[in-house]
Amino acid sequence: MRNALYASAAVIALAAFGTTAAFAQSRDTIQVAGSSTVLPFASIVAEEFGAAFPEFKTPVVGSGGTGGGFSQFCAGVGDNTIDIANASRPIKAGETEACTAAGVTDIREVQFGYDGIVFASAASGPDFALTPIQVYKAIAANVVVDGALVPNPYTSWAEVDASLPDQPIALAVPASNHGTREVFQERVVTAGCEEAGLPEGAPEDACTAFRQDVVVEISGDYTETLARLNSDPNTVGVFGLSFYEQNTDTLKVATVNGVVPSKESVVAGEYPVSRPLFFYVKGQHIGTIPGIEEYVQFFLSEQMAGDGGILEAAGLIPQTAEKTAEILAAFEAGAQ
Amino acid sequence: MTDTLSTTRQASLDRTQRIRAGLRRRHLGETIFRGLGLAAIVLALGFVALLFVDVVRKGVPAFTQSNLHLAVTFDPELLKVDPAPVRDAFASQAEYTAASLKWQRDVAMLNWNKVVEASLRAAAPADVEIDSRQILTIAETDARHDIREMFVADPSLLGQTVEVDVLASANAANWIKGNIDRSLGDAQQQLSAPARALIDAFVENGTISNGFAWSIFTNVDSRAAPASAGLLGAFVGTVWMMLIVIILAVPIGVAAAVYLEEFAPRSRWTDLIEVNINNLAAVPSIVFGLLGAAVFINYLHLPISAPIVGGLVLTLMTLPTIIIATRGALQGVSPALRQAALGMGASRTQMVFHHVLPVTFPSILTATIIGVAQALGETAPLLLIGMKAFVASVPLTPLDQATALPVQIYLWQGNENRNFFEPRTAAAIMVLLAVMILLNGVAIYLRSRLEKRA
Known part of the structure; x- marks a missing residue:
């Protein structure tokens, strides 16, 4: 019994250590949340992204509605906040303000199709x-x-x-x-x-x-x-x-x-x-969280959101290739 | 004289009757009470049976999957890619890794659907007329990944033909199993008429066969390829959380209970603590979720959607259960045992750890297992700490993103492909119930075994 007690104490100490070690570790998985309309599309892209890019982990996609996604997105900058907010409407002025107040200043809008x-x-x-x-x-x-x-x-x-x-x-x-x-x-x-x-x-x-x-x-x-x-x-x-x-x-x-x-x-x-469908990328996380740029490019690629792509089979209405090229260029150019 | 005699007899008769009536009433009361008790049990069991029958009836079909047996040809015409890099051709390991990753990406960008389509056409009867898009709806979309991974693992397959088993698509499975009404018109069907006809032909010629759905246990969740969606990721996430709960809640809970019961002086403070522990046990689990989100994620900056946070939250929830049960068990130990130990000169610590705790061990164990089983089925707090995200990988450490079994049930319940995921959801419930029944069974077995020994 005493041995068991010592063992437990050791384990607790170890767990505490593991917890502190976690602070130092940087996240290497893209974290997405937001609109439940966008969720199926984003999940499919995440899965395919994980399969197509062996060097990146499969992004994690949560729901919570567009508003819920933005409130997580605008919570601040850092590992414990999400990188991308899915949205089935453009961001509102109030949400942008909340973002700015929390230090999220580089918000990049990406429109990828219609629903x-x-x-x-x-x-x-x-x-x-x-x-x-x-x-x-x-x-x-x-x-x-x-x-x-x-x-x-x-x-x-x-x-x-x-x-x-x-x-x-x-x-x-x-x-x-x-x-x-x-x-x-x-x-x-x-x-x-x-x-x-x-x-x-x-x-x-x-x-x-x-x-x-x-x-x-x-x-x-x-x-x-x-x-x-x-x-x-x-x-x-x-x-x-x-x-x-x-x-x-x-x-x-x-x-x-x-x-x-x-x-x-x-x-x-x-x-x-x-309506058009969007996702919003936290520009400040590009470079810290690996794979965000590649995820965006992959999402907008012809095999995903393009005409005849996988997302179309899942019910997305694709936008024209010119529009997509324009949006991608704007995204890559940086903050609007 | 005879008069007095008859009155006495009359009186005794009356008395007998009164007693009989009283007895009848009491017997009737007992019969009614027994009947009500029995009815309550029958009702409760009836509901449980209804639940089980409903879940099993819906879930059992999900344990069969439709497999497509295809002869896949890695046609060099369709797969135009440079040969895989060889380690010897590069000066350093880093260069080789970079070249290998680039090659893998090139391979991933090839149109593997063409390969899948070609093998489906090869299996189809000669006279079939169906366009590319329609024929591809028969195989699940992960077929191309399976085939691509085979190729990445063994680039020498180029030009060869290999027998491969892939999954039929979720809609094909719905059609085969009759999850969708087969008599509905074209407009209401998910699959085109040629695709449905070809599926029936495939079932006929043995290209499609049904087998046990191991994919439920060996695959992670999937949205791109619903037919391959499995529980492995959620199961491992749950295992991580339960490990954290057991590692943290048991020692802390037992230590707290032992201290409160055996060492702490009786005072207002200990009374206050006791009341609060009882209150904590009654706090709704969602409150613990809010607390977890505020403390572990926002303040301590632990990762979102990670089993470590889930485990910590569930630990907080399980602690009161274990403390209360352990204290109850300690109170039940006979004072004679303690006095004997103390009388033999043992210290209080020795008395507790050598004599009292071993006796209570079975009860503590049962309480732990029941507490863990409760935590296992807990969903609400997990939703608040981001564990309802879609995660398509197995969490290798408690710090990786994950979901849990009950959350997976919730997620599948919300999937758009209702015809396919209603049975899958029921199947997931069956797996969760099986794990719980197993845990409770272990608890009962250990208790009876250890109690006999003690």
């Missing part, structure tokens, strides 16, 4: 052909009826517009930690709100206040939205185009403004609810 946001419902249900104004009218807390702002009276999609199915309104949207939410807000809700023509003197949040009884905010991944649809087949969910494409057996997609969401319609600019 579309789709409205999808259970495959067994009726078809939906939505327009932004219909979605806005279905979910806004207050809507305009006869020129006055009244509490939302609609209970079924058919009441919003006769062309829609007679199905109770229920919409699962991503919560505000997701970049998807912003695109949804901007391209669908705000667009619909403007079209609806609010009366003079309407409160400022008239465009952004949702009815809590029909709108479910999902803070998790799209699988959570899918689970919501499975438990209540009347729900219409907001998904990424790539997620929908992987689950066409259970989901049915709605058209927006009469356009069927697809890679082609997004690239052509016909489908309104699409």
